[in-house]
Amino acid sequence: MKLIEHFELGLDAPICLTWELTYACNLECAHCLSSSGRRDPRELTTAQAEAVIDELQRMQVFYVNIGGGEPTIRPDFWHLLEYAVNHQVGVKFSTNGVRLTPERAAYLASPACGGYVDVQISLDGATAEVNDYVRGPGSFDTAITALQNLKDAGFTDAKISVVCTRQNIGQLDEFKALADEYGATLRLTRLRPSGRGADVWDELHPLPEQQKVLYDWLMASGDNVLTGDSFFHLAAFGEALPGLNLCGAGRVVCLIDPIGDVYACPFAIHDNFLAGNLLRDGGFQEVWQTSPLFQDLRSPQTGGACAKCDFYDSCRGGCMAAKFFTGLPLDGPDPECVQGYGEMALAGARSVPAASQDHSKANPTRNQPVMLKLMTRPPVSDCAESPLAGFVP
Amino acid sequence: MHLDEQWALAPSVALRPEPFGALAYHFGNRKLIFLKRPELVAVVRALGEADDVRAALVAAGVPEAGWPSYLAALEGLAASDMIRARQEVAA
Numbered sequence: 206m207k208l209i210e211h212f213e214l215g216l217d218a219p220i221c222l223t224w225e226l227t228y229a230c231n232l233e234c235a236h237c238l239s240s241s242g243r244r245d246p247r248e249l250t251t252a253q254a255e256a257v258i259d260e261l262q263r264m265q266v267f268y269v270n271i272g273g274g275e276p277t278i279r280p281d282f283w284h285l286l287e288y289a290v291n292h293q294v295g296v297k298f299s300t301n302g303v304r305l306t307p308e309r310a311a312y313l314a315s316p317a318c319g320g321y322v323d324v325q326i327s328l329d330g331a332t333a334e335v336n337d338y339v340r341g342p343g344s345f346d347t348a349i350t351a352l353q354n355l356k357d358a359g360f361t362d363a364k365i366s367v368v369c370t371r372q373n374i375g376q377l378d379e380f381k382a383l384a385d386e387y388g389a390t391l392r393l394t395r396l397r398p399s400g401r402g403a404d405v406w407d408e409l410h411p412l413p414e415q416q417k418v419l420y421d422w423l424m425a426s427g428d429n430v431l432t433g434d435s436f437f438h439l440a441a442f443g444e445a446l447p448g449l450n451l452c453g454a455g456r457v458v459c460l461i462d463p464i465g466d467v468y469a470c471p472f473a474i475h476d477n478f479l480a481g482n483l484l485r486d487g488g489f490q491e492v493w494q495t496s497p498l499f500q501d502l503r504s505p506q507t508g509g510a511c512a513k514c515d516f517y518d519s520c521r522g523g524c525m526a527a528k529f530f531t532g533l534p535l536d537g538p539d540p541e542c543v544q545g546y547g548e549m550a551l552a553g554a555r556s557v558p559a560a561s562q563d564h565s566k567a568n569p570t571r572n573q574p575v576m577l578k579l580m581t582r583p584p585v586s587d588c589a590e591s592p593l594a595g596f597v598p
Numbered sequence: 599m600h601l602d603e604q605w606a607l608a609p610s611v612a613l614r615p616e617p618f619g620a621l622a623y624h625f626g627n628r629k630l631i632f633l634k635r636p637e638l639v640a641v642v643r644a645l646g647e648a649d650d651v652r653a654a655l656v657a658a659g660v661p662e663a664g665w666p667s668y669l670a671a672l673e674g675l676a677a678s679d680m681i682r683a684r685q686e687v688a689a
Contacts, residue, residue: 206618208618208632208634211616211617211618214617216616216617216621217614217615217616217617218614220621220630265612265614265621267612267614267621267623267625267630268623268628293612293625295625295628320625320626321625323628
C-alpha cells in the first residue's frame with residue numbers, strides 16, 4: 206500500500222494539529238477563518254490546556270500549530286508555551302505580533318524555548334496599504350515591529366505567513382524580499398471562504414490567471430517557501446507542488462478550538478465537521494480515533510463528478526472546506542479548480558451554508574478594517590442629485 | 599554506510615509507531631520522515647544497541663538480499679540527521 210493510501214485511511218494520531226487557544230483578538234481581520242474577536246467564556250482553563258498537552262505528549266504529536274484569535278493575549282500563553290516544549294510538544298504559533306515586545310522576543314530566542322518554538326507573523330500585504338485593507342489599520346506596522354524585535358533578539362528563522370489574495374499575488378517578490386530582510390522564511394497559504402472569509406471571498410480570492418501566476422512563482426522561486434501544503438488544487442496545472450497533495454482533514458490533520466471542540470481541519474469550523482469535544486467525549490485521543498465523522502472522512506472517497514477528470518489524481522478534488530463554504534457539493538470540483546470546473550459550478554444553483562459560530566466583536570472598534578475603495582468614476586456633474594443621472598436606457 | 603559501522607538514533611529524534619511503520623520526527627531540524635516498513639523501524643530501533651549495522655539488520659530479521667536497499671534507506675536517514683554515527687552521539 207502506498208503511503209498516501211495510509212494517509213487517506215487516517216493515522217493513529219495527527220501529524221499536524223492546529224490548536225486555537227482563544228477566540229479573543231485585538232484585530233478584526235476581514236477574512237478571519239474562525240470569526241474571532243471575543244473570548245468565549247467556555248474556553249479551556251490553564252489546567253485543562255495542560256491536560257491537553259499531556260495527552261498530545263502521550264500520543265506523540267510532535268508539534269502543534271497554535272493560533273486563535275490572537276493566542277498571545279491569553280494571560281497564560283507563555284506558560285503554556287513553556288509547558289508544551291517541556292513535554293516534547295514543539296510549538297509553532299501564529300500571531301499578529303501585538304505582544305512580541307523586545308523582552309518576549311529575547312525570551313523566544315533564549316534556551317528556555319530550546320529551539321522548539323517557531324513564530325509565525327501574519328502579514329497579508331507586503332505594503333501597509335494592501336495589508337491594512339484586510340487586517341485593519343496599524344496591523345502592518347505591528348507585524349514589522351514584531352519581526353524587527355525578533356531579529357534584534359537573535360531569534361532566527363521566523364516565518365512570515367501570508368494568505369494569498371487577489372490584491373497581494375502581485376507582491377510575491379516583495380514578500381520574499383521582506384522575509385530575506387528579516388532573516389525569515391516566507392509561508393504562503395490559501396484564502397479559504399471560512400468564517401468571515403465567506404463574506405469577502407468573492408472579492409479577495411485570486412482570479413484564475415492569478416492562480417497560474419502563483420503556481421508559476423512557486424515552481425520557479427518556491428524552494429525555500431513554505432505552503433502548509435495548502436495549494437494542492439494547483440497540482441492540476443501539471444507538476445505537483447512539494448508536500449502532501451491530499452486533503453488531510455480528519456486523516457492527518459485536525460483542529461482543537463478554544464472550547465475543546467475538535468474539528469476536521471482548521472478551515473472547517475462548522476457543526477458539519479465537528480467530531481466531538483475533548484472535555485465531554487473522553488479526551489482528544491478518543492475523539493481522534495473513534496469519532497464517526499473522522500471514520501467517515503477516512504473511508505474511501507469516490508471523487509464524484511471529478512472522478513472522470515484527467516487531473517483528479519493530481520488535485521484529488523481540492524479543498525473540502527472551500528467547497529463546503531461556497532455551497533458546492535463535497536464530491537465535486539474545488540471552487541478554484543484550475544481546469545475551470547469550479548467557475549462553472551459556482552455559476553450554478555448553490556446555497557452558502559450559514560455559519561454555526563461567530564465570535565466577531567459585537568461592535569466594531571478602531572481596529573476594524575474598512576474595506577472601501579475610492580470611487581474610480583467621477584460624478585456625472587458637480588450637483589447631479591437625480592438617482593438616474595447618467596442612466597441611459 | 600558500511601555494515602561494520604556503528605550508528606544510533608539521534609538524541610533529538612522520536613519515533614511514533616504507525617500502521618505502515620513509523621514517523622520519525624527531529625525536534626532540532628523539524629524534519630518529519632516516514633519509515634515505510636516495519637522492518638526498517640526495527641532496524642533503526644536496533645541500531646543503538648547492536649554491535650554494528652550488520653547486527654541490527656540481523657536482529658531485525660532482514661534477509662541478506664535486502665541489505666543494500668536498507669543501507670540506502672539508512673543513508674537517507676543519516677543525511678537528515680535522524681541517525682548519527684555512534685561516536686558523534688556521545689559528543
